[in-house]
Amino acid sequence: xxxxxxxxxxxxxxFASDQEIRWCPRCGDxxxxxxxxxxLPTLGIPKEKFVFVSGIGCSSRFPYYMDTYxxxxxxxxxxxxxxxxxxxxxxxxxxxxxxxxxxxxxxxNHFMHVLRRNVDLKVIMFNNQIYxxxxxxxxxxxxxxxxxxxxxxxSVDRPLNPLSVAIGARATFAARSxxxxxxxxxxxxxxxxxxxxxxxVEVYQDCNVFxxxxxxxxxxxxxxxxxxxxxxxGKPLIxxxxxxxxxxxxSHGQPEVVELGKGVTxxxxxxxxxxxxxxxxxxxxxxxxxxxxxEPMGVFRCVDHPTYNDAVYQQVESATERSGEGDLxxxxxxxxxxxx
Amino acid sequence: xxxxxxxxxxxKISEQLDxxxxxxxxxxxxxxxxxxxxxxxxxxxxxxxxxxxxxxxAEIRAPAGTLGGVSGFQICFSSSxxxxxxxxxxxxxxxxxxxxxxxxxxxxxGGTLIxxxxxxxxxNLSKAGYEGNPLEDDVSLAAYQVQRxxxxxxxxxxxxxxxxxPREAERCKNxxxxxxxxxLYQRDATPTxxxxxxxxxxxxxxxxxxxxxxxxxYNYGITTEAITVHYRVDPAExxxxxxxxxxxxxxxxxxxxxxxKLSGKQLFYGGYPITPASDILHELSKLKNFxxxxxxxxxxxxxxxxxxxxxYAGDLAITASSGPGIALKGEGMGLAAxxxxxxxxxxxxxxxxxxxxxxxxxxxxxxxxxxxRNGDCPLPLVAPASPADCFEMAQEAMRIAVEFMTPVxxxxxxxxxxxxxxxxIPDVSQLKPFNVSNENTQDGDEFMPYxxxxxxxxxxxxxxxxxxxxxxxxxxxxxxxGNVDYSPExxxxxxxxxxxxxxxxxxYIPEQTVEGPESGDLLVISWGGTYGAVxxxxxxSVQEGLSVAHAHIRYLNPFPKNLGDVIKRYKKVLIxxxxxxxxRMIIRGTYLAxxxxxxxxxxxxxxxxxxxxxxxxxxxxxx
Ligand SMILES: Cc1ncc(C[n+]2csc(CCOP(=O)(O)OP(=O)(O)O)c2C)c(N)n1
Ligand code: SF4
Numbered sequence: 003x004x005x006x007x008x009x010x011x012x013x014x015x016x017f018a019s020d021q022e023i024r025w026c027p028r029c030g031d032x033x034x035x036x037x038x039x040x041x042l043p044t045l046g047i048p049k050e051k052f053v054f055v056s057g058i059g060c061s062s063r064f065p066y067y068m069d070t071y072x073x074x075x076x077x078x079x080x081x082x083x084x085x086x087x088x089x090x091x092x093x094x095x096x097x098x099x100x101x102x103x104x105x106x107x108x109x110x111n112h113f114m115h116v117l118r119r120n121v122d123l124k125v126i127m128f129n130n131q132i133y134x135x136x137x138x139x140x141x142x143x144x145x146x147x148x149x150x151x152x153x154x155x156x157s158v159d160r161p162l163n164p165l166s167v168a169i170g171a172r173a174t175f176a177a178r179s180x181x182x183x184x185x186x187x188x189x190x191x192x193x194x195x196x197x198x199x200x201x202x203v204e205v206y207q208d209c210n211v212f213x214x215x216x217x218x219x220x221x222x223x224x225x226x227x228x229x230x231x232x233x234x235x236g237k238p239l240i241x242x243x244x245x246x247x248x249x250x251x252x253s254h255g256q257p258e259v260v261e262l263g264k265g266v267t268x269x270x271x272x273x274x275x276x277x278x279x280x281x282x283x284x285x286x287x288x289x290x291x292x293x294x295x296x297e298p299m300g301v302f303r304c305v306d307h308p309t310y311n312d313a314v315y316q317q318v319e320s321a322t323e324r325s326g327e328g329d330l331x332x333x334x335x336x337x338x339x340x341x342x
Numbered sequence: 343x344x345x346x347x348x349x350x351x352x353x354k355i356s357e358q359l360d361x362x363x364x365x366x367x368x369x370x371x372x373x374x375x376x377x378x379x380x381x382x383x384x385x386x387x388x389x390x391x392x393x394x395x396x397x398x399x400a401e402i403r404a405p406a407g408t409l410g411g412v413s414g415f416q417i418c419f420s421s422s423x424x425x426x427x428x429x430x431x432x433x434x435x436x437x438x439x440x441x442x443x444x445x446x447x448x449x450x451x452g453g454t455l456i457x458x459x460x461x462x463x464x465x466n467l468s469k470a471g472y473e474g475n476p477l478e479d480d481v482s483l484a485a486y487q488v489q490r491x492x493x494x495x496x497x498x499x500x501x502x503x504x505x506x507x508p509r510e511a512e513r514c515k516n517x518x519x520x521x522x523x524x525x526l527y528q529r530d531a532t533p534t535x536x537x538x539x540x541x542x543x544x545x546x547x548x549x550x551x552x553x554x555x556x557x558x559x560y561n562y563g564i565t566t567e568a569i570t571v572h573y574r575v576d577p578a579e580x581x582x583x584x585x586x587x588x589x590x591x592x593x594x595x596x597x598x599x600x601x602x603k604l605s606g607k608q609l610f611y612g613g614y615p616i617t618p619a620s621d622i623l624h625e626l627s628k629l630k631n632f633x634x635x636x637x638x639x640x641x642x643x644x645x646x647x648x649x650x651x652x653x654y655a656g657d658l659a660i661t662a663s664s665g666p667g668i669a670l671k672g673e674g675m676g677l678a679a680x681x682x683x684x685x686x687x688x689x690x691x692x693x694x695x696x697x698x699x700x701x702x703x704x705x706x707x708x709x710x711x712x713x714x715r716n717g718d719c720p721l722p723l724v725a726p727a728s729p730a731d732c733f734e735m736a737q738e739a740m741r742i743a744v745e746f747m748t749p750v751x752x753x754x755x756x757x758x759x760x761x762x763x764x765x766x767i768p769d770v771s772q773l774k775p776f777n778v779s780n781e782n783t784q785d786g787d788e789f790m791p792y793x794x795x796x797x798x799x800x801x802x803x804x805x806x807x808x809x810x811x812x813x814x815x816x817x818x819x820x821x822x823x824g825n826v827d828y829s830p831e832x833x834x835x836x837x838x839x840x841x842x843x844x845x846x847x848x849x850y851i852p853e854q855t856v857e858g859p860e861s862g863d864l865l866v867i868s869w870g871g872t873y874g875a876v877x878x879x880x881x882x883s884v885q886e887g888l889s890v891a892h893a894h895i896r897y898l899n900p901f902p903k904n905l906g907d908v909i910k911r912y913k914k915v916l917i918x919x920x921x922x923x924x925x926r927m928i929i930r931g932t933y934l935a936x937x938x939x940x941x942x943x944x945x946x947x948x949x950x951x952x953x954x955x956x957x958x959x960x961x962x963x964x965x
Contacts, residue, residue: 019813021825021826048808049808049811050805050806050807050808050809050810050811051805051806053655053805054813055651058816065813065815066813066815066826068813069811070811071805071806071811071812071813072812072813072814072815073650073651073654073681073813073814073815074813074814074815074816074817075647075650075651075677075815075816076647076673076674076676076677076816079643079644079647079674081644082639082640082643082644082645082647082648082651083647083648083650083651083654084651085637085644085648085651086610086612086637086647086648086649086650086651086652086653086654086655086659087651087652087654087655087805088651088655089610089635089637089648089651089652089657090608090610090635090651090652090653090654090655090656090657090659091655091656091804091805091806093806094655094805094806111640111641111644112640112643112644115639115640115644314635314637317630318630318631318633318634318635321630321631322630322631322633324631325631326631327631327632327633328599328603328629328631328632328633328634330599330600330603330770330773331770333596333599333629333632334586334596334767334768334770335584335586335767337586337587338383338386338387338533338586338587339387339584339585339586339767340386340387340388340389340584340585340586341582341583341584341585342389342577342578342579342580342581342582342583342584342585
C-alpha cells in the first residue's frame with residue numbers, strides 16, 4: 003500500500019483486515035463493525051495507535067476483522083488486559099469489545115472495576131441477551147423465563163441491567179444504541195471515542211440465530227418511534243412518531259408517560275442532563291425499560307473526571323521530581339551497609 | 343573487640359564462639375519480628391554472616407497469650423559462611439508461657455533460656471495449657487540454663503518518668519529483651535538506635551522510651567549476677583566488598599528494577615495481595631521514580647491479564663502471587679504462552695492446597711507451575727536458591743522471557759521470601775547488559791508477527807509502530823502470518839514448535855555444576871530454598887569422609903543440558919524436597935533415574951541434621 007505522507011487521510015477501507023469474517027449471515031455484529039470502521043478515520047488519530055482488546059464470544063472475534071493492533075484475549079478479562087495496555091502506553095486509544103455474557107457473567111468483576119477506576123478505555127458491549135458462541139444458553143441480561151437449551155422450562159434468574167451496573171460503578175460515560183440504527187450508533191461511538199475516561203456503550207445487537215428479534219421494539223421502523231426516546235442534553239424527554247408523548251415525574255418522583263397537548267407542555271417534562279454529577283437521573287433513565295416505558299437511547303451520562311492512567315503517571319512524575327530519577331547505586335546502598 | 347576486661351563486661355568472662363543460633367519468640371503483639379530484624383541488622387553490620395527464619399502465626403489476631411498467637415524469629419550469625427538459620431537454638435528468648443511451650447523443644451540441651459518472668463502468671467499459664475508454672479518446678483526446664491528476668495516490670499521502671507500509659511510502657515519490653523541479648527553477644531546497638539530515632543521521629547517520647555528500655559536491658563546484663571558469661575562471635579570472612587542485608591522479596595524487587603533500568607524499559611507490576619508475596623508489591627510501589635508502574639488489580643486474574651496487556655504494549659511486565667493466586671492465573675499464562683509475550687510470573691510458594699498454611703513455607707507448587715495450564719503448555723521455570731540469589735534470578739527470568747518471547751515462572755518460597763542474608767552490593771557498571779529490541783526485523787513489505795529468528799523467537803513489535811498492525815490472541819495461529827488457523831496439521835506443528843522453543847532455552851543457560859566429588863556413591867539434588875540445608879549437610883558429610891556430592895538446580899525447565907550425564911556419575915540419587923516428591927517424579931520420568939526422596943510437609947524448612955541422617959542411611963545401605 004502506498005501512503006501519501008503529507009495527507010494521511012484514512013477511510014473505512016483502511017481499517018478492514020484481510021481476514022474472512024465468520025459471523026452468521028445477518029448477525030448484528032456486521033453493522034457494528036461497519037460503523038466502527040466509519041468512525042475511526044474521523045478521529046484524527048493515526049491508525050497504528052488503535053488497539054482493540056476483546057474477551058471471548060462471537061462479538062469478541064471483532065479485533066481480527068480490524069486492521070489495527072489488537073488482542074483476542076480470554077473470557078471476561080478484556081477490561082484487565084486493556085488496562086495493562088493503556089498503563090504501559092497511555093498514548094494508545096484502546097477499545098474493549100465484549101458481549102453481555104463476557105462482561106457481566108465471567109467478567110463482572112473486571113467490568114465494574116475498570117469503570118470505577120475511570121481508565122481511559124472505550125468499552126463496547128454487544129448485548130444480544132444470549133450466549134451466541136456457545137450456541138444459545140441464556141445470559142445475565144436474558145429476561146426471566148427465557149427458554150434455552152440450558153433453561154428448557156424458562157430461566158428463573160433475574161436479569162442485570164448493564165447501564166444500571168455501569169452507572170452504579172460511576173462510569174463517567176454511559177450510553178446505549180442499536181446495531182442497525184446506523185447514524186445513531188456512529189454518533190454514540192464517536193462521542194465515546196472523544197470522551198476522556200472510561201466510556202461504556204451498550205449496543206443492542208441482534209443474534210438472529212439464537213435470539214432473533216429480541217430488540218425489534220427498538221430497531222424496527224414503525225415500532226421504535228413509539229418505544230424509544232432519543233436523549234439529548236438539555237432537551238425534554240419527548241418521543242413518538244408524531245413527537246406527541248413525553249416523560250415527566252409523577253408526585254412520587256417516578257417517571258410516567260404523558261401525552262403532550264391537553265394541558266401538558268414540554269416544560270412539564272423531564273429534561274435530560276448528561277452532565278449531572280449525581281447519578282439519580284442516569285439511574286432513573288436506566289430503569290426505564292420496555293414495554294412498561296419507552297427506553298432511552300443515546301448518552302445517559304458524560305462527566306469529566308481525572309483518568310486513572312493520568313493519575314498513575316502523575317504519581318510516577320511527582321515521585322521522580324521529589325527523589326530524582328531512580329539510581330540503582332543509591333537504591334542498593336540504602337539502609338545499613340558494611341564493608342568486608 | 344571483647345576481651346575479659348572490656349568496659350561494660352563488669353569483669354565477666356567473654357567466651358569465643360564460631361556460630362550462634364538465637365530465637366526470639368512471644369505473642370504476636372510483643373514485637374518479636376522487630377527484635378529479630380534489629381538483631382540481624384546489628385550482626386550483619388558487625389560483619390557476621392547471617393541467615394534468618396521469621397515464623398509468623400497463621401492467625402492475624404489470635405487471642406493474646408495463646409499458642410496460636412506465637413510469633414518467632416530465628417537468626418544464625420557466624421564467623422564463617424553459613425547457609426541456613428541453623429538447626430538447634432542456642433539461646434531462646436521466650437516472652438510468655440505460650441512461646442516457651444511451642445519453642446522450647448528446639449532449644450539445645452544446655453542452651454540458654456531467657457524468659458520474661460512477669461508473664462508467667464496464672465491466666466497466661468492456663469492459656470498456654472500449663473498445669474503449673476514450669477519455672478517453678480525442678481524438672482521441666484532442668485536441661486537448660488534458665489534466666490528468669492522480670493522484663494515487664496523492669497521495662498516499666500526504666501521508662502517510669504516519661505509519662506507513658508502503662509500499656510505503652512510495657513510495649514517497650516521487646517527493646518529490653520534486645521538490650522539484654524545485645525549485651526550477651528556484645529553487639530553495638532548504634533544501628534538500632536538510629537532506626538528508633540528515624541522510625542519514631544514524630545513521637546519523641548517513644549524514641550526516648552525505646553532507647554531507655556534498650557539501655558536498661560543492656561545494663562541488666564552487666565549488673566545481674568545471674569549471668570556470668572557473655573559471648574563473642576567474630577566477623578565472618580566473606581569475599582571483600584560492600585554488603586547489606588536483603589530478604590528474598592526485596593532482592594526480587596531490586597532484580598526486576600535493575601532489568602528495567604538496564605534495558606531502558608518501564609517496569610509494570612500487576613498484582614493482588616497475598617502472603618507471602620505481597621512484599622514484592624510493597625517494595626516496588628515505593629520505587630515509582632525508577633519508572634515503575636504498579637497496579638493493584640481486583641484479583642489475580644486481572645493481575646495476570648493486565649500484565650499480558652502491558653507486555654503486549656511493551657513494558658517489562660511481572661506479576662507475583664502464592665499458590666491459590668497462581669492457580670487462578672493459569673488461563674492467563676496460557677494466553678501469554680500462545681500469544682508469545684514476555685512476562686514473569688512469580689510464585690512465592692506456601693503450604694497448600696487451598697489456603698493451606700498461609701504463613702509457612704513449602705515447595706509443593708512445582709507440579710502446578712510445570713503443568714498447571716490447559717493444553718500442551720510448557721513454560722520456562724527458574725528457582726532462586728537463597729534470598730540474595732533472587733537478585734540474579736529475577737534478571738535471568740526476565741532475560742529469558744524477552745529473549746524467547748515467553749512467560750517465565752520464577753519459583754520462590756516463603757522461606758526465601760522472608761529470610762534474610764548478606765548481599766554483596768554489585769558494582770552497577772559491571773551488571774550484565776540487558777538488551778531489548780522492539781524493531782521489525784524483517785525485509786519484506788508486510789509485517790509477519792510470527793516470523794522467527796534462530797532462537798525460534800517472534801519479534802516483539804509494539805502497538806503504535808506504523809505499518810506493523812497485527813492481532814494476537816488465544817485462538818491457534820498459523821506460524822509466520824499469525825492468522826487464525828485450526829487445521830489439525832497446524833495445531834500439531836505449532837504445539838511442537840512452542841515446545842521446541844522452550845526446550846531450546848537449554849542452549850542458553852549455564853550447565854549444571856556439582857559441589858563435591860565429580861562421581862561417587864551419592865548425588866543429592868535440590869532446588870529452591872532447601873539449598874542451604876542440603877549444601878551444609880553434604881559439606882559436613884564430605885568432611886566426615888562420605889562420597890557424596892550436591893547438585894542444586896536453579897533452572898527447572900528446561901533442565902541444564904548436562905543434568906542427565908551428571909546424574910549417571912553417581913550410584914544413588916537423593917532428592918530432598920518440602921513436598922511429597924515432585925521434582926523426584928520429574929527427574930525419574932525425564933532421566934529414568936532411580937532417585938529416592940526425603941520429603942517433609944510441615945511448613946518448616948529442613949534441618950541440616952535431617953538431610954545428613956538420610957545421606958548416611960543411603961550410603962550405609964550401599965556399603
Ligand atoms: C473460561 C471460559 N469459560 C467458558 C467459555 C465458553 N464461552 C465462550 S463464549 C461464552 C459466552 C459468550 O456470550 P456473550 O459474551 O454474550 O457473547 P456472544 O457470543 O453472544 O457475542 C462462553 C460461556 C470460555 N471460552 N472460557
Ligand atoms: S451466533 Fe448469533 S451472535 Fe453469534 S455470529 Fe451468529 S448471529 Fe451473531
